[in-house]
Each structure stands twice: as structure tokens, then as C-alpha cells.
Amino acid sequence: MAKVYVVGLGPGADQQMTREAHAVIERCPVIVGYTVYVDLVKEQYPEKVFLTTPMTQEVKRCKMALEEAQNGRDTAMICSGDAGVYGMAGLMYETGKEYPDVDIKIVPGITAANGGAAVLGAPLMHDFAVISLSDLLTPWEKIERRIKAAAMADFVICLYNPSSKKRRDYLKKACEMMLEYKSPDTICGTVRNIGRDGEKSHIMTLGQLKDTEVDMFTTVFIGNEQTMEINGKMVTPRGYRNV
Amino acid sequence: MAKVYVVGLGPGADQQMTREAHAVIERCPVIVGYTVYVDLVKEQYPEKVFLTTPMTQEVKRCKMALEEAQNGRDTAMICSGDAGVYGMAGLMYETGKEYPDVDIKIVPGITAANGGAAVLGAPLMHDFAVISLSDLLTPWEKIERRIKAAAMADFVICLYNPSSKKRRDYLKKACEMMLEYKSPDTICGTVRNIGRDGEKSHIMTLGQLKDTEVDMFTTVFIGNEQTMEINGKMVTPRGYRNV
Numbered sequence: 150m151a152k153v154y155v156v157g158l159g160p161g162a163d164q165q166m167t168r169e170a171h172a173v174i175e176r177c178p179v180i181v182g183y184t185v186y187v188d189l190v191k192e193q194y195p196e197k198v199f200l201t202t203p204m205t206q207e208v209k210r211c212k213m214a215l216e217e218a219q220n221g222r223d224t225a226m227i228c229s230g231d232a233g234v235y236g237m238a239g240l241m242y243e244t245g246k247e248y249p250d251v252d253i254k255i256v257p258g259i260t261a262a263n264g265g266a267a268v269l270g271a272p273l274m275h276d277f278a279v280i281s282l283s284d285l286l287t288p289w290e291k292i293e294r295r296i297k298a299a300a301m302a303d304f305v306i307c308l309y310n311p312s313s314k315k316r317r318d319y320l321k322k323a324c325e326m327m328l329e330y331k332s333p334d335t336i337c338g339t340v341r342n343i344g345r346d347g348e349k350s351h352i353m354t355l356g357q358l359k360d361t362e363v364d365m366f367t368t369v370f371i372g373n374e375q376t377m378e379i380n381g382k383m384v385t386p387r388g389y390r391n392v
Numbered sequence: 393m394a395k396v397y398v399v400g401l402g403p404g405a406d407q408q409m410t411r412e413a414h415a416v417i418e419r420c421p422v423i424v425g426y427t428v429y430v431d432l433v434k435e436q437y438p439e440k441v442f443l444t445t446p447m448t449q450e451v452k453r454c455k456m457a458l459e460e461a462q463n464g465r466d467t468a469m470i471c472s473g474d475a476g477v478y479g480m481a482g483l484m485y486e487t488g489k490e491y492p493d494v495d496i497k498i499v500p501g502i503t504a505a506n507g508g509a510a511v512l513g514a515p516l517m518h519d520f521a522v523i524s525l526s527d528l529l530t531p532w533e534k535i536e537r538r539i540k541a542a543a544m545a546d547f548v549i550c551l552y553n554p555s556s557k558k559r560r561d562y563l564k565k566a567c568e569m570m571l572e573y574k575s576p577d578t579i580c581g582t583v584r585n586i587g588r589d590g591e592k593s594h595i596m597t598l599g600q601l602k603d604t605e606v607d608m609f610t611t612v613f614i615g616n617e618q619t620m621e622i623n624g625k626m627v628t629p630r631g632y633r634n635v
Contacts, residue, residue, distance in 0.1 A: 163411065164410065169407040233510055238510075245622070255513065259474075263476060263477065267481075267500040275524070276523045276538050302538040382485050384482050
């Protein structure tokens with residue numbers, strides 16, 4: 150029986166794809182994905198079969214991949230970042246219940262938390278929490294509870310989907326909640342278009358972040374008590390200093 | 393001026409290294425690292441200069457790299473996983489304050505949270521918290537506060553350094569704290585030797601995890617309220633189902 154691979158491409162650039170991801174894409178005769186990502190691969194491999202669906206038809210996209218594998222063709226479903234972080238990995242297993250003979254394998258990729266951190270310097274380093282501000286699939290009360298808990302326990306916090314047209318003030322609201330527990334001087338950073346053309350990063354305080362507008366292509370980092378700015382980089386110490 | 397690159401190799405296997413990490417290692421004439429990782433690279437590139445220090449001499453290792461770059465040689469410091477997650481990236485910037493002319497660049501890698509998740513299925517998927525149980529550099533009270541906060545707010549939790557000879561009962565203690573907020577039926581998973589020979593994973597409940605012994609080569613995942621087992625895989629839904 151053929152396999153379905155759910156492959157994370159890393160953030161944007163081809164350079165942050167792993168060797169395994171590259172090898173799997175090369176090997177599979179069928180590539181499935183959201184149109185934008187498939188177009189990235191199409192140029193390199195004109196001989197493959199490419200199947201796409203638009204942004205919202207995720208279940209359909211999984212079924213397409215599972216059916217190809219059931220028909221004996223190894224299939225790679227490609228996603229940006231890591232398929233296991235706000236990606237398609239979970240849905241593939243859920244949808245896969247109806248295709249018990251198809252083996253599903255996840256090929257990890259660099260997610261925006263790690264890719265963006267590398268651009269800013271070393272903001273994560275220690276314990277951190279990753280939270281999406283999108284309330285499309287999660288009640289806002291739950292997001293709020295997570296923001297407050299993470300801020301209270303002094304986690305470094307990485308926010309995905311910090312904004313959209315319908316939720317312009319969500320980052321501001323999140324900052325206000327974090328300010329109940331974190332100092333306004335807490336070092337924060339934003340990265341837009343990680344690993345792509347026009348990549349741009351900024352370092353600022355939590356007080357400043359509250360009044361900063363970002364878009365959906367931006368990942369936001371809020372430091373812990375110890376996070377500092379060193380020569381324009383955002384750095385959270387691990388504590389090795391005294392070694 | 394030459395550069396210092398802090399390069400994450402991903403978990404274990406060469407296959408999970410990114411193209412960028414590979415290209416940087418190939419380009420740099422000097423490779424610095426903890427002995428075990430340097431040995432992995434040495435065989436492939438006998439012509440390079442290799443500098444190593446044992447496990448505990450992290451500051452010295454950073455200085456070695458910075459001095460090489462100051463003397464005009466591009467230098468790659470290599471780390472397993474992602475250098476920005478419990479790795480050397482932060483310390484390099486801290487140590488780099490004394491070498492203001494040397495440019496430091498972080499090359500991200502797949503960290504155990506993402507690499508281990510791919511082995512187990514799709515345990516992260518949604519909001520998650522990464523916590524190290526090592527109290528070598530962090531007071532246990534702070535670790536406790538973070539475990540409780542993350543459990544209370546229903547994060548998926550990924551534990552690094554869940555055990556060592558001196559802290560055999562830490563995972564048990566962590567589970568007991570999580571059980572104050574999470575059901576004993578919460579789906580959990582462990583992965584040992586991610587991406588290496590002898591890779592092994594197990595899925596169990598939080599009640600069972602409490603009485604499970606793991607070692608320092610293991611990464612532990614605790615699901616959220618919605619995490620389930622599907623055909624032997626640990627899967628947290630993102631919520632797409634109704635799309």
C-alpha cells in the first residue's frame with residue numbers, strides 16, 4: 150500500500166526545507182496542497198501530478214491525498230512551516246480513519262516559532278508557549294485563558310495569527326492581558342515574511358507592542374522576565390552564564 | 393569580518409538537517425561543538441578545523457567560535473535540535489558582547505518538540521507549551537508554576553529533560569501537578585532517540601505516564617482535552633472538522 154506523507158516545507162524559503170522533506174517530495178509522484186505551496190514545487194518537478202484545493206477546503210484536500218495513496222501512488226501533502234503546528238497533520242489522521250489501509254507519515258519542518266526566533270536572535274531559549282490568536286476554531290475565552298496563564302507563569306510567548314481584517318485589535322487585547330502580569334518594559338519582537346523576500350523584524354517593548362499593528366504574515370514574540378536586547382537582537386538567557 | 397553561525401542539526405539524523413544548515417557547515421572552514429556532534433560531521437569533512445569542548449564548558453565553546461571569527465574564519469557552532477531552544481544561541485549572543493565586531497547568525501533546526509511530534513502523529517497541532525524539567529539552571533518553584541499554569545489553561549505540554557539520575561521522580565511530580573487540572577485519561581506520548589537508531593515511541597494515558605520511568609533521551613507529550621488516539625497515533629484536532 151502506498152503512503153501519504155504530510156510534509157512541512159519550513160518558513161517560506163527552500164533553504165529551510167529538511168533533506169527528508171526534499172527527498173520525500175522528489176520521490177512521490179503525486180503532490181497535494183494549497184495552491185500557493187504547490188506552485189512553489191511545480192516548477193521544479195513538471196512531471197509530477199499536482200492536486201490543489203483552495204484555502205478552506207482542508208478535509209477535501211486530505212481525502213484527495215488519501216485516495217491517491219489508496220490507489221497505489223505515494224502522495225506528499227505539502228504545508229508551510231511544520232505540518233504538526235496549526236497545520237494539516239492532525240486532520241490527515243482524523244480523515245484517515247476512513248482509509249484504514251493507508252499509512253500516514255509526518256515529515257517535520259521548521260515552524261514560525263523557531264524560524265522567526267532565529268531571525269530575532271534567541272528569544273525562545275527557555276520554556277515557551279505558542280498561542281494562536283485566531284478564534285475561527287477556538288473560543289476566544291480559551292485563548293484568553295491561555296494568554297493569561299502563560300503570562301502569569303513567565304513563559305516566553307510566541308503568537309501565531311496575531312491579526313486579520315476581522316480581528317484588528319486582537320494583538321492589542323492580548324498585550325493588555327499580558328500587561329497584567331508582565332512589565333511594560335518586557336522585550337518583544339515581531340517578524341514578518343520569515344525566510345521570504347521582504348523579511349522584516351522589529352524589537353520593541355511590550356508597552357510599544359500594544360500599540361503596534363501587525364498583519365497575518367507576522368509572528369510575535371513576547372519575552373520572559375530575563376529577556377534582553379543585545380546589539381539589536383532579542384535574547385533570552387538559558388542561565389549558562391555561571392558555568 | 394567573518395561570521396559565527398549557530399547551527400541546529402535537528403534531532404539526530406542527518407535527514408532532518410535543513411539545506412541551509414548543510415550549506416553553512418559545508419562553507420565554514422571551522423566547526424565548533426560538543427564532542428559528540430562534531431564527530432558526526434568530522435567524517436564527512438576531514439579538511440576542516442574542528443574545535444571541541446566537553447558538555448559543561450559552554451562559555452568557553454562560544455569564545456572559541458567568536459575568536460575564530462574575529463581572526464577572519466567563518467565558524468559554525470553546531471548543536472543538536474534547534475540552537476534557539478535550550479541550546480547555545482542565547483549564550484552566543486551574551487558572550488558575543490565582548491566581540492562587538494563579530495556578526496552572529498542563527499540557523500534554525502527541528503527541535504525535539506516538532507521532531508518527536510511527527511513520530512507520535514500530531515500531538516501539538518494547537519496551542520502548546522514547552523517546559524524543561526531540568527532544575528540545574530531554573531528554580532524548581534518556577535518550573536512548578538509553569539507546569540500548573542500550562543495544565544490549567546489546557547495547553548498541550550511538551551516536556552524536555554524529563555528525567556536524570558539525580559531527578560528520577562521529576563516526571564512523576566510533574567504528572568501529579570498536571571492531574572490537578574487534567575483528566576487521568578488525557579492522552580500522552582513519549583519518544584526516545586528521535587530520528588536516531590533505536591527510536592521508540594509509546595502512547596498512554598496521563599495516569600499511566602505518572603508511573604512510567606523515562607530517561608534523558610526521551611521527550612514527553614501531554615495532550616489537551618481534545619487529544620485522542622487514532623490507530624496508535626496521538627492526535628490533537630485543530631478543529632477543522634466542520635469545514
